[in-house]
Amino acid sequence: MVKNLAALADGPVTVSGWVETVRDQKKVQFIVLRDESGAVQLVTPATRELVEDDPTSAAKLALTETISGLAHGSFVSVTGELKHDERVKLGGLEVKISALEVLSAANPETPIASDSSLDKRQDWRFLDLRNPKQNLIFKIQTTFLHAMREYWVDNDFIEIHTPKLMASASESRAELFEVEYFDTTAYLAQSPQFFKQMAQSAGFGKIFEVGPAFRADPSFTSRHATEFTSVDSEISWIDSHEDVMKLHEELIVAGFSAVKAKHGEAIKDLFDVEITVPATPFPRIPLAEAKQIIKERGYEVPRADDDMDPEGERQIAAYVRETYGHEFVFLTDYAASIRPFYHMRHADNPALTNSYDLIFNGVEISTGAQREHRVDVLEAQMRDKGMEPKELDFYLDFFRYGAPSHGGFGMGLARVLMLMLHESSIREVTYLFRGPTRLAP
């Protein structure tokens, strides 16, 4: 590993990685070699012709010619002498090459460059991911998820894997992918909603899942994908959505603290972003109040229904940043008219729900709510939405044999990373993006 070289004394070493650059000067050749841990400079004098009275010159000439012909991206293994030298910019050390083996030669013409379009870079995603910035994104993702999982496990949450093949829609009949399933039709889960609620009736108490969700959404925005990684958690015995928000912000703090501790400096270097661990409690603003606030700032949400729009989310985020110095805000108590039937409504005002959206740097990253667990109320709320309870009988059964009060949230992992790193699109932070016209590689 390249990162281990710094701690070694001068002397013989072997390093492997891919060729990032070759500087092929007349008398000396330099290679910058990279592996997943970092980059190191390799150096060797160039031998341009055979010297008759030097029996080693044939081997030296061969080495020089091999290096001259090395394409960017070729994987090589190098044996040489490590030398610490403060004058070397790259890590203060270099390796003088004694032998070089080409393990896998790259095509000499690289199909993408640093200024290629995002779409072109997606075509060649495996080359794009060699960029240290891209590599860091997935290290950050690993750290972020692991910190949340440690929180869950330390607090006795159970991990579940809900099925992605379903006999019915999990959210709405629109945006649903159909699968040929033997003699019948299956649907891809749009969220683990129904099955994470099932865990509450099953007495699991507190659960989490990190897994794929699928939406046949034809839109091409920077925030949407047809397949995305959903971070879900659900807990029993809550009094209201306040308990869910408390869990949610503790998870965010756990994740951001770990990312800042492990990658804070690298993120500053490569993304020019300072990671801030958010203070708790995050600001909470009822949606109606939020709309009033942005109206006073001069923006009126141009929607016929009671929902917020993306510009409204940016406006309220700007207000929260100015007023509280905070990057996060919970917008709460959405109207029942724009929430799914399974959100619990206020006991004293059935027009509002015990729900929230979490906004991070001006974009919605998550929806959470207390769920309705009384089967008669659930059926009434379905009818209220024009749905036929019979169609979701398997789901209603979950509440016919006893169910505790409960609630939870679903959060889009890529959105969190995009906004954390000030990236322009979830495509930059998704391993392999899937959209209406993007199914490969």
Next chain:
Amino acid sequence: MVKNLAALADGPVTVSGWVETVRDQKKVQFIVLRDESGAVQLVTPATRELVEDDPTSAAKLALTETISGLAHGSFVSVTGELKHDERVKLGGLEVKISALEVLSAANPETPIASDSSLDKRQDWRFLDLRNPKQNLIFKIQTTFLHAMREYWVDNDFIEIHTPKLMASASESRAELFEVEYFDTTAYLAQSPQFFKQMAQSAGFGKIFEVGPAFRADPSFTSRHATEFTSVDSEISWIDSHEDVMKLHEELIVAGFSAVKAKHGEAIKDLFDVEITVPATPFPRIPLAEAKQIIKERGYEVPRADDDMDPEGERQIAAYVRETYGHEFVFLTDYAASIRPFYHMRHADNPALTNSYDLIFNGVEISTGAQREHRVDVLEAQMRDKGMEPKELDFYLDFFRYGAPSHGGFGMGLARVLMLMLHESSIREVTYLFRGPTRLAP
């Protein structure tokens, strides 16, 4: 939480959970209340009629009648006096009820009983999961996965989420689910194989993924499902499949150690199984030698090709148990004829591959291999299998711009749990099983 009661002093407490049993005696009523952490006995004197000169008797009568009418599974919240009493079998304590609130009443008729068929229990999986044995399975799964993730994170592995929607088959054209994808057809990933290899070309070095995989497999065995959770890892810079087996056994040891430490006693109580942390290195036996061994034991594999069969796996496992006292065995060096084109072949014998199957208690739980990373060899091996390299051009591209030597494995999570707990089917250890005729709930 019920589990916290033992540490409390006698005095007022509130506990919530679901009703496991009611013993409705003439003069006294007992409830066994369960939550996800355990069970506790609740007790109250029964009041069977109004007493005219006792103004509290109406409330007492109401409480008695509520308890008499409590259906199994109802979720209740109880306030009362905790009293430690060694004579109480269940945990040496009980709670004398002062008030009981029914949060969610269950239907009085429970559709399944402890002797219901597996299929019937699957229909009512959320009730089946209330069984403490079933609940424990998912706590074990959580612990097992978290221990492996800690190993991965401690060793600088990167977590990836490969797409489940693909433009082509990931393993074979058979057993492939088709998805209507806008104007085209997508396929559900049968494994993350190609995309975890992509991470190697992308210079990620060491990666892991735990996620769903899909097989349109019409079989009804105890070991197969159409959707299952696959545990995958892949590493660069290996010399042979030996490096992969070393990683694999270290992960198994990490998982089993954590499960034994956290749940060993509960597993002994509920499953009558003693968890053994396997010694390393696990026995390794080349497949040809394994076949010779079981032939000497009197079993000849009745197959035309070079593969093992389930009975052969049980036979070699019995041999390993008798000879080495070990529950695991790596069968190695499978014939190229029965392995996928991407398995690397022996340098000195192209009829054999650098591959293995891991057998646990007589059943295959995993396949691993060194992968072929030389694109010309890959193309030749595809042709050798009757495949057309053009069809997987996007995959071959991964190796045209340099790739390190690498290898990895995929492991079925449910199989590991089934065999660990001596269960009869993966259906018992899967949250919601999916099979050819099972798509609900």
